[in-house]
Amino acid sequence: MTTNVGILGATGAVGQRLIQLLDPHPQFEIAAVTASEDSAGKTYREAAKWRIDTPIPQSVADLEVRQTDPTYVPNDVDLLFSSLPSGVGEAVEPKFAEEGYVLSSNSSNFRTDPDVPLTIPEVNPEHLDLIEVQRDERGWDGAIIKNPNCSTITMVPPLAALDDAFGLERVDVSTLQAVSGAGYSGVTSMEIIDNAIPHIGGEEEKMETESKKLLGEFDGAQVRWNNFAAAASCNRIPTLDGHLENVWADTSADVTPEEAAEAMASYPSADDLYSSPEQLIRVFEEPDRPQPRLDRNRDNGMAIAVGGVQETTNGVQFNCLAHNTLRGAAGASILNGELLLEEGHL
Numbered sequence: 348m349t350t351n352v353g354i355l356g357a358t359g360a361v362g363q364r365l366i367q368l369l370d371p372h373p374q375f376e377i378a379a380v381t382a383s384e385d386s387a388g389k390t391y392r393e394a395a396k397w398r399i400d401t402p403i404p405q406s407v408a409d410l411e412v413r414q415t416d417p418t419y420v421p422n423d424v425d426l427l428f429s430s431l432p433s434g435v436g437e438a439v440e441p442k443f444a445e446e447g448y449v450l451s452s453n454s455s456n457f458r459t460d461p462d463v464p465l466t467i468p469e470v471n472p473e474h475l476d477l478i479e480v481q482r483d484e485r486g487w488d489g490a491i492i493k494n495p496n497c498s499t500i501t502m503v504p505p506l507a508a509l510d511d512a513f514g515l516e517r518v519d520v521s522t523l524q525a526v527s528g529a530g531y532s533g534v535t536s537m538e539i540i541d542n543a544i545p546h547i548g549g550e551e552e553k554m555e556t557e558s559k560k561l562l563g564e565f566d567g568a569q570v571r572w573n574n575f576a577a578a579a580s581c582n583r584i585p586t587l588d589g590h591l592e593n594v595w596a597d598t599s600a601d602v603t604p605e606e607a608a609e610a611m612a613s614y615p616s617a618d619d620l621y622s623s624p625e626q627l628i629r630v631f632e633e634p635d636r637p638q639p640r641l642d643r644n645r646d647n648g649m650a651i652a653v654g655g656v657q658e659t660t661n662g663v664q665f666n667c668l669a670h671n672t673l674r675g676a677a678g679a680s681i682l683n684g685e686l687l688l689e690e691g692h693l
């Protein structure tokens with residue numbers, strides 16, 4: 348039996364990726380799609396400017412796009428994936444949770460709220476139990492859970508492997524982020540071709556804060572954030588998909604590059620979840636990998652690629668890469684949905 352799901356913000360860049368990944372999916376069936384008032388009432392085919400290089404799935408093309416309001420979403424939808432602009436998410440997600448819907452949301456609003464689970468199923472699945480704290484505090488029958496920012500999710504699994512084995516003291520990271528991260532109209536071609544932009548609003552703070560929550564400890568009542576020091580510098584470059592990051596990690600215990608690579612390569616995936624890759628972190632020995640064009644689609648875009656692991660004075664330096672709209676957005680929300688289902692929250 349499959350679970351009926353809905354997609355809030357289904358016509359957008361991430362919404363389209365959600366549709367691509369959910370059709371087909373062995374556990375979920377798309378039963379409702381929503382977007383802005385401009386799109387409501389049209390068929391999905393009419394409303395969405397489809398930009399993925401496989402056709403719109405037939406099962407979705409003729410669905411009517413609904414308004415993003417609980418009144419318009421059928422009651423037999425058990426899980427909502429939310430890919431709304433964060434300001435819209437902030438306003439409407441709580442209304443859905445109040446009405447009893449469970450939301451796996453990709454939008455950045457509420458990510459660092461103390462009672463909102465921010466989860467990567469392979470890294471901190473136990474944080475999902477914050478749902479009970481959230482329900483007690485907010486009086487909701489439903490719930491909101493979040494996946495992290497796409498740049499954050501790229502570096503956190505390798506950092507989790509280092510933290511578990513050697514302890515993390517400090518993280519410095521510089522990013523090379525693809526244009527799809529800004530959405531279709533985020534940066535114009537005149538801005539980005541033959542160029543690089545050394546600023547992405549709010550991104551550095553998200554990387555510095557979300558990573559500490561993700562690598563924090565849940566004590567049954569709250570998440571105690573990890574206390575490593577963190578500094579991020581974020582840059583937009585003219586690749587289409589795939590965020591590449593240069594990371595320097597200072598560790599508490601001494602670590603060689605070989606030990607760091609081994610800890611990352613053997614970091615477990617979530618075998619029991621359909622969308623988790625067989626091997627979460629692939630470590631390259633070639634010094635010029637990972638590269639966005641060559642490595643972003645590994646394991647259906649859900650693997651993290653690492654390379655260039657080198658010794659530094661206080662730890663190691665490495666490069667990491669993930670597909671920003673798959674592992675970094677739609678795939679991450681779906682994986683959280685699979686965790687919600689497995690843990691009996693739907």
Ligand SMILES: NC(=O)C1=CN([C@@H]2O[C@H](COP(=O)(O)OP(=O)(O)OC[C@H]3O[C@@H](n4cnc5c(N)ncnc54)[C@H](OP(=O)(O)O)[C@@H]3O)[C@@H](O)[C@H]2O)C=CC1
Nearest residue numbers: 356357358359360361382383386415430432433528530676
């Ligand atoms: N692109 C990426 O790589 C990543 C994006 N994100 C986050 O995911 C979210 C979605 O991003 P993205 O898909 O790129 O955004 P898009 O702008 O491409 O899509 C936004 C979606 O929200 C709908 N929408 C807009 N305004 C409203 C409204 N007032 N009420 C209801 N629905 C509305 C749009 O509908 P309509 O078509 O009718 O306008 C569309 O379906 C954002 O919060 C973004 O920050 C996170 C990680 C990565």
Ligand SMILES: N[C@@H](CC(=O)OP(=O)(O)O)C(=O)O
Nearest residue numbers: 453455496497524528529550
């Ligand atoms: N800011 C990211 C994408 C994004 O939308 O992030 P968030 O989910 O934190 O809003 C980028 O530009 O690549």
